[in-house]
Amino acid sequence: MFRFLGILFILLSFTAAGFAQDAERDKISAAILSGNAKTLSTYFVSSIDLTILEAEDVYSKEQAEVIIAKFFNDNKPTAFEIKHQGKSKLDDYFYIGDLTTSKGKYRLTFFLKKEKTGFLIKQLRLEPGD
Numbered sequence: 001m002f003r004f005l006g007i008l009f010i011l012l013s014f015t016a017a018g019f020a021q022d023a024e025r026d027k028i029s030a031a032i033l034s035g036n037a038k039t040l041s042t043y044f045v046s047s048i049d050l051t052i053l054e055a056e057d058v059y060s061k062e063q064a065e066v067i068i069a070k071f072f073n074d075n076k077p078t079a080f081e082i083k084h085q086g087k088s089k090l091d092d093y094f095y096i097g098d099l100t101t102s103k104g105k106y107r108l109t110f111f112l113k114k115e116k117t118g119f120l121i122k123q124l125r126l127e128p129g130d
Contacts, residue, residue: 037069
């Protein structure tokens with residue numbers, strides 16, 4: 001009986017983590033679609049690996065917000081759709097999507113890392129798309 005309860009607890013824990021990660025993914029996607037850098041930055045780790053076109057480095061959360069805000073100001077998002085998702089060997093979740101803006105299409109990739117406060121973005125890449 002205790003063994004059954006232990007297995008059930010483990011399965012429920014994984015399911016709950018999956019739902020939490022899905023909720024964060026949806027909130028992040030909404031922030032991207034709305035072009036809201038301030039909301040998006042609330043999901044950044046303290047030092048984020050950020051690549052936006054020619055800007056590529058590890059930035060503080062605040063620096064990354066400024067860079068993304070400039071991108072969104074210059075390229076108003078009109079659509080965002082996640083095309084592929086998965087889990088890395090490091091237990092990070094990754095999402096690859098197409099971002100359509102007023103000035104073109106881009107490929108946007110972000111990695112979520114489990115932190116004490118929830119899932120946060122540890123890496124975000126924005127590259128010219130097809």
